[in-house]
Each structure stands twice: as structure tokens, then as C-alpha cells.
Amino acid sequence: AQSVTQLGSHVSVSEGALVLLRCNYSSSVPPYLFWYVQYPNQGLQLLLKYTTGATLVKGINGFEAEFKKSETSFHLTKPSAHMSDAAEYFCAVSASGGYQKVTFGTGTKLQVIP
Amino acid sequence: SAVISQKPSRDICQRGTSLTIQCQVDSQVTMMFWYRQQPGQSLTLIATANQGSEATYESGFVIDKFPISRPNLTFSTLTVSNMSPEDSSIYLCSAARDTDSGANVLTFGAGSRLTVL
Numbered sequence: 001a002q003s004v005t006q007l008g009s010h011v012s013v014s015e016g017a018l019v020l021l022r023c024n025y026s027s028s029v030p031p032y033l034f035w036y037v038q039y040p041n042q043g044l045q046l047l048l049k050y051t052t053g054a055t056l057v058k059g060i061n062g063f064e065a066e067f068k069k070s071e072t073s074f075h076l077t078k079p080s081a082h083m084s085d086a087a088e089y090f091c092a093v094s095a096s097g098g099y100q101k102v103t104f105g106t107g108t109k110l111q112v113i114p
Numbered sequence: 115s116a117v118i119s120q121k122p123s124r125d126i127c128q129r130g131t132s133l134t135i136q137c138q139v140d141s142q143v144t145m146m147f148w149y150r151q152q153p154g155q156s157l158t159l160i161a162t163a164n165q166g167s168e169a170t171y172e173s174g175f176v177i178d179k180f181p182i183s184r185p186n187l188t189f190s191t192l193t194v195s196n197m198s199p200e201d202s203s204i205y206l207c208s209a210a211r212d213t214d215s216g217a218n219v220l221t222f223g224a225g226s227r228l229t230v231l
Contacts, residue, residue: 009154032218043118043206043222044157090157094218099145099210102218104157 002027002093006105014113019063019078021108023091026072033074034092034102035065044090050074051096061085086112116141120207120223127197127230134193135226137207142187144210148180151204151225160205163190197230204228 007022025031032051036044048059055067061084065076074091088107094100117140127133137146146163161169161182169182184190194201207223 004156034219036220036222041224043208043224044220045222046115046219049219100218101159102220106154106156 002031002095002101002103004091004093004103004105006091006108008108009106010109010111012111012113013081015083016080019076019081019085019110021076021089021091021110023065023074023076023105024072025074025091025093027093027095030096032094032096032100033065033067034094035059035063035074035076036090036092036104038088038090038107040087047076047089081110081112083112083114086110115219115221116143116209118207118209118221118223120226122226123224124227125229127228129198129230131197132193132195133197133228134191135205135207137190137192137223139188139209144187146184146190147208147210147220148182148190148192149206149208149222151206157206160192163192194228197228199230202228202230 003026005024034049035047037047038044047063048057050057050067058064063078088109090107091105092102094102119138121136148160149157151157159172160175161171163169163182163184165184181193204225204227206225208220
């Protein structure tokens with residue numbers, strides 16, 4: 001079984017500051033890891049995913065995440081926050097291979113302060 | 115990726131009634147899913163909508179309460195039956211395709227926000 005823990009339900013950063021959203025996972029098998037973003041009144045959109053290979057994954061809108069197996073983490077970062085980054089971010093995990101159930105974290109709301 | 119349309123986008127319902135949510139995908143997809151999103155909680159998978167057969171429900175969800183149909187590879191419905199205020203939530207339709215890099219990438223609709231009075 002897989003599970004995800006997102007630390008911090010709300011994160012505030014100043015415009016231009018580093019964005020760091022934390023995600024730790026638990027999985028008994030090699031995981032696939034995802035970050036999704038949800039803007040108000042919209043569905044979730046995939047930001048980036050890790051399946052195999054390079055552990056530093058780059059996504060859309062300047063976001064990236066690093067898979068650290070030893071720390072069971074998949075934190076999301078962006079060097080410089082933009083006002084348009086204000087949204088809710090969900091970390092998710094599934095087992096690898098074929099279609100597997102995707103388990104989501106509780107989400108982190110990012111506020112960007114001008 | 116696929117584009118998913120859901121309707122209604124929101125509704126206010128009376129206790130004891132039922133509401134059907136429709137989900138239309140603009141291309142054929144292998145798998146469709148229904149999630150529930152409650153404030154402060156993670157997305158919870160209700161069921162996998164199987165084309166041509168009965169849906170596969172997750173623990174805590176039953177067919178009598180959440181009947182699901184999937185008549186073809188682009189359409190599914192979720193009915194919330196005999197609603198109570200506890201059913202107030204956002205219901206999300208999602209889809210996955212075999213060709214999504216071999217991983218389980220989901221595309222989501224904008225959701226249906228239900229309020230039960």
C-alpha cells in the first residue's frame with residue numbers, strides 16, 4: 001500500500017522567493033510520484049512526475065522535484081514564486097508498472113504575497 | 115492529454131434526493147475514475163468505472179449509494195443517491211490512458227460541487 005504526507009496545509013511566500021512544498025511518501029514497492037496543481041474552480045493538472053531514471057524532475061511553470069529514496073521524499077521547488085503560482089498543490093503516489101491506484105496527499109495551499 | 119467535461123458544475127440538493135453527474139471525455143480513454151474531494155482532506159477514490167461491466171468500488175463506498183455507469187470509452191456517470199448533508203463535497207471525474215508514458219497520469223474534470231441541505 002502507498003501513502004503520502006504533505007507537511008503544511010498552507011504555505012505563504014513572498015513574490016520572488018523560493019517555493020518549497022514538502023512531500024513524504026510510503027511505499028512497499030518502487031513508487032511513481034506525482035505533483036498536481038489545482039487552480040480555483042478547476043480540475044487538477046499534472047505538474048510533473050517521477051517514474052524511473054533521473055531523480056531530479058522538471059515540470060511545467062518552472063517547478064521541479066527531486067526523488068530522494070533514502071529520505072522517502074519528493075519535495076516540490078521553484079526558485080522564484082510568481083503571483084500566478086497561488087493554487088493548491090497535491091502530491092501523489094502509486095506503485096510502479098501498469099495502471100495502479102493513485103493515492104493523493106491532503107494538499108498544500110500556496111499563497112504568494114506581493 | 116484528454117479534456118474532461120463535467121456537469122453540473124455545482125448544484126444545491128435537498129436531503130433524500132439523488133443527483134447524477136455526467137463526465138464526457140473528448141477522446142477514448144482506457145480507465146475512468148470518480149473521486150471525492152472534501153475540504154482539508156485528500157482526494158478519495160470512490161470507484162473505477164469499467165466500460166461494459168460493473169464499477170469497482172473502494173472500501174467504504176457501495177454501489178447502492180454511488181451507482182456508476184460507463185456505456186462507452188468516453189462517457190461515465192456517477193449518481194449520488196439518497197443524499198444527506200454529509201455528501202456535500204466536490205466530485206471529480208478523471209481518466210487515464212495506457213499511452214501516458216506507462217505511468218498512471220490522470221486528467222481531471224473541473225469537478226461538481228454538491229451542497230446538500
